[in-house]
Amino acid sequence: MKITVTDITLNLGYTMAKKAMIERDKKRQRLVEKHENLRSELKNILNNPNITDEEFYQAQRKLAKLPRNSSKIRLRNRCVVTGRPRAYIRKFRLSRITFRELALQGKIPGVTKSSW
Secondary structure: OOOOOOOOOOOOOOOOOOOHHHHHHHHHHOOOOOOHHHHHHHHHHHHOOOOOOOHHHHHHHHHHOOOOOOOOHHHHOOOOOOOOOOOOOOOOEEEEHHHHHHHHHHHOOOOOOOOO
16 A cells, blocks of 8 residues: 655645755666666576576676666665655655654544554
């Protein structure tokens, strides 16, 4: 279940993440998408036990020449509303602070404050 929160404007009393950091992550995302197929092909070659040493080393060199930021591990999960990188709730793609505010306002369907 994915919820998009692009049309919600909030006045939460705290600032967004630095715009430069958000843009840097967007750039990394574009690089990952651009090199995804080539990177997976090279990884498959490296994991194949039936190839020659020369093919292995050639694939390894090609993989090393790709940009470091094209690796998926370099991506950072960020809140879609504020860009906050910490306390990220993956199911809703929100930070805990934004999630709490939206949940209390009733803007996230199916989420209620628990009481026992």
